[in-house]
Amino acid sequence: MFLTIIASGSITDISTQHLVLEALFTSARNEDHIEMLVKWFDSGFVHDSNGQKLDIEISKKHKHSIMERIWSSEKMSLQFKEEMMAKLAKIDKSDWLDNTQKVCEAAHPENKEKMWKEYFNLGEDSQCADWGLLHF
Numbered sequence: 829m830f831l832t833i834i835a836s837g838s839i840t841d842i843s844t845q846h847l848v849l850e851a852l853f854t855s856a857r858n859e860d861h862i863e864m865l866v867k868w869f870d871s872g873f874v875h876d877s878n879g880q881k882l883d884i885e886i887s888k889k890h891k892h893s894i895m896e897r898i899w900s901s902e903k904m905s906l907q908f909k910e911e912m913m914a915k916l917a918k919i920d921k922s923d924w925l926d927n928t929q930k931v932c933e934a935a936h937p938e939n940k941e942k943m944w945k946e947y948f949n950l951g952e953d954s955q956c957a958d959w960g961l962l963h964f
Contacts (some may be wrong), residue, residue, distance in 0.1 A: 899932035
């Protein structure tokens with residue numbers, strides 16, 4: 829639905845396009861959709877469902893959102909995800925990168941159990957101990 833809205837060309841305001849794109853990235857759960865986002869990441873532009881390039885550029889911030897979707901994939905290998913993260917690291921060395929890397933580590937399906945243990949087994953040596961979760 830979001831892709832149809834973007835592809836229609838009816839949204840000309842760049843800020844609104846960016847908001848719709850963020851909604852699209854967040855809602856991409858299907859492996860085919862995630863693969864489409866990988867293509868957008870690599871090309872730097874949005875493509876419609878027929879593969880036609882649209883005149884909508886993928887920003888650095890968008891690439892971070894796409895990366896989070898890529899890391900949530902159950903189909904893509906860890907090696908592929910790490911290669912994609914390396915591409916992002918070459919493009920953007922801002923403080924967004926550190927945050928994205930942490931989110932991606934938690935999003936990787938094989939890390940779910942590890943992350944749950946980290947969140948709920950909060951000893952003093954836990955990385956999450958400083959988050960204040962023990963106070964609640």
